[in-house]
Amino acid sequence: MSRDPLNLAIVGLGNVGTGVAKILTQQPERMIQRAGRPIHVAKAVVRTLSKPRDIALPAGVLTDDLQSVIRDPNIHVACELVGGIHPAKEIVLDLLAAGKDVVTANKALLCQHGEEIFNFARKQGRTVCFEAAVAGGIPIIAAVGQSMAANQILAIQAILNGTSNFILSEMLLKHQTYAAALQQAQALGYAEADPALDVNGTDAAQKLGILAQLSFGTKVNTSQIHVSGIDTLQQTDIQYAAGLGYTIKLLASARVNGDKLELSVRPTLIHNDKPLAQIHGPFNAILLDGDVVGNVWYSGRGAGQLPTASAVTADIIDMAIGRAQLTFRQLDLWCDTPRFTLAPEAETRSRYYLRLSVEDRPHVMADVTDRLGRHGISLATVIQPEAPETEGGTQTQVVPLIIMTHRTSRGSLLAAEAELSQLASVRQPLMVLAVAD
Amino acid sequence: MSRDPLNLAIVGLGNVGTGVAKILTQQPERMIQRAGRPIHVAKAVVRTLSKPRDIALPAGVLTDDLQSVIRDPNIHVACELVGGIHPAKEIVLDLLAAGKDVVTANKALLCQHGEEIFNFARKQGRTVCFEAAVAGGIPIIAAVGQSMAANQILAIQAILNGTSNFILSEMLLKHQTYAAALQQAQALGYAEADPALDVNGTDAAQKLGILAQLSFGTKVNTSQIHVSGIDTLQQTDIQYAAGLGYTIKLLASARVNGDKLELSVRPTLIHNDKPLAQIHGPFNAILLDGDVVGNVWYSGRGAGQLPTASAVTADIIDMAIGRAQLTFRQLDLWCDTPRFTLAPEAETRSRYYLRLSVEDRPHVMADVTDRLGRHGISLATVIQPEAPETEGGTQTQVVPLIIMTHRTSRGSLLAAEAELSQLASVRQPLMVLAVAD
Helix, strand or coil, X not given: CCCXXXXXXXXXXXXXXXXXXXXXXXXXXXXXXXXXXXXXXXXXXXXXXXXXXXXXXXXXXEECCCHHHHCCCCCCEEEECCCCCCCXXXXXXXXXXXXXXXXECCHHHHHXXXXXXXXXXXXXXXXXXXXXXXXXXXXXXXXXXXXXXXXXXXXXXXXXXXXXXXXXXHHHHCCCCHHHHHHHHHHCCCCCCCCHHHHCCHHHHHHHXXXXXXXXXXXXXXXXXXXXXXXXXXXXXXXHHHHCCEEEEEEEEEEEECCEEEEEEEEEEEECCCHXXXXXXXXXXXXXXXXXXXXXXXXEECCCHHHHHHHHHHHHHHHHXXXXXXXXXXXXXXXXXXXXXXXXXXXXXXXXXXXXXXXCCCCHHHHHXXXXXXXXXXXXXXXXXXXXXXXXXXXXXXXXXXXXXXXXXXXXXXXXXXXXXXXXXXXXEEEEEEECC | CCCCCEEEEEECCCHHHHXXXXXXXXXXXXXXXXXXXXXXXXXXECCCCCCCCCCCCCCCCEECCCHHHHCCCCCCEEEECCCCCCCHHHHHHHHHHCCXXXXXXXXXXXXXXXXXXXXXXXXCCCCEECHHHCCCCCCHHHHHHHHCCCXXXXXXXXXXXXXXXXXXXXXXXXXXXXXXXXXXXXXXXXXCCCCHHHHCCHHHHHHHHHHHHHHHCCCCCHHHCEECCCCCCCHHHHHHHHHCCEEEEEEEEEEEEXXXXXXXXXXXXXXXXXXXXXXXXXXXXXXXXXXXCEEXXXXXECCCHHHHHHHHHHHHHHHHHCHHHHHHHHCCCCCCCCCCEXXXXXXXXXXXXXXXXXXXXXXXXHHHHHHHHHCCCCEEEEECCCCCCCCCCCCCCEEEEEEEECCEEHHHHHXXXXXXXXXXXXXXXXXXEEECC
């Protein structure tokens, strides 16, 4: 069966774009076999034509003129692999307006402007695919949108930022400081020159936002997600957690609680007998809890040229087959009647790990536990590591105090935390981390 | 958008069939939302109408007459959930001949008669979906057939039989004997009254056969897979492996080696730093190595009413959307020009664990290692656990000798094993287990 080729434009020939172009041009037979028709890279749009590139394309394919794609009615599908919000947004809208289906790996764009882009695409009768936007090598969009279609997803627990996970693994396994581990991540190419969006939780929050919208039909702005990063974590917390049998991960979490949806991205203690605690290095992992299937989980590389290009190419093949168009029509995206509303942060519930620096003198433990108890916070574990005995000095020693609480509301915790800060015997800052169920 | 309902027949209302009927009849709104149209259970075909059932269906739905489905042109899709080879095969062929698309969870049927069934379906212009046939709750058919479409899969390592995995976990973690662990699996409903197909590797081999055909386009008969089960494993091997840092799993493995494909299902030592070693209890896990994406892995419940019903229902929704039809047309199933041929067993290569019972007397170690060395088998680890000192007794003591080899061919190993068996100082039987890379 010989069918017309799918003519494709790749807009943005950076790391991922080059990977996609390589797969498509170096494996034409494989593409025909998988897609049932040839996939032809008609144009590759770049900003700077003269830049040296790691791929040789036939004459006439490389161009710096997006309009040559927009105006060509024979180009059916375009990949937006420019990244960032502008001009990526304008490029995607122009491509859709010109009748192209669009494949994108742009999580920031979809998280911030997904509603507008998807609504416009549907109005135009076009399709947008975005498997590569969340957890590159893990087919999580297909899992949620298709394989788990019989389920209402009840919870998501995920490691969605490989850079942070690499840093945390180095801190745990090689006892490195945060700064040294970050430097190592940059040296290995896992972290950008400016790693802020990775380590402060923004990148993971954008991906969680997309996953949450797909899974719960609830519009999520990242500003509504309770986000904290790994950039204030200390080696000492990594080690205390390890001593308690936990590993700290930057956990993206979504949980249905009645008709409320709790969303957070934060460093979280995960018990070592949970699979997520065992995911070390620059990997992603996602645990989905479906009301029919139970727990299903996925792990793989979340970023990098080839894993991301693999996901983009799978989307292109889906477009060539015609399957993507059917899927997109049916996806529960940005719907108008959400089944769940976002829970106010103060009402979300979790177990917590607290590390306080307290003066080593009588009644401190009573004062601290009293403040927690007043807010209904019950204690699961209290550890005051033994400090060296001192006698008769005038200097009061400061010692750590580690507390693991039972489940409590974020509101109660914040109120207790404020009172603890007022205690003369408690030094700033308090370290407060969530503990996963 | 209101579309015609999809009229469905469920053939076989056992555990899984009842689960599917429950989801479809108890969640009609969810089905409309996911499929874009109602899914209507028109008929449920059973053998015995009078049997008490865990589900109430509207009058006229329950029937013992398959012909009422065959003859009804308004029934578009039928689920074969009868299991076994006969009459399941005849039922599926009759349904296809009558113009129905078919969803099946029947791994034994597809493994043995898949070629005939799929060819007939394609000839009839019909579709067969079988996500539930392999690793129920894990969407592995979609992963291989769709999400990894940019890749040539290079290797599969999988735990595909939950019953065996439960038994191995009990033996490792609770130090139970094989017999006691099996009894426990039966008491919990994980193992059938006759658990032979689970524990002797047949069930896993059927699933590996289907996965291998999908991933490599190579026709596989289970008789061509090197299969051994967990039923001869001893507690002592579980513990020696643990001491060496390994966990024994019933591993289904496929590996591309040049243009050859190596397939096996056998108890295998997996190093504890590999995720598969950490999968305990009645779960399945699958590691796929794609040439573009690298390693991606999946875990979840491989069997049970709801996980399997979740997969069947996802297939039904795919049919209702029209996506399954496109996928089936494109799947690389039982193709005529396979890219790989099966490697003869003697040529397959692996590391091995050997446990010998040897007489505790001079030159035994030299004899044993000489036989291995003659066949080019090089040793990675040799452990002879210390035996209590005896003096002057006439009875020669028998002691265990544990050897881990470097990679060698199965042929060399079998030849060395035959020679070892001839040694007067080596008692029968030798325990030989593969060690995963």
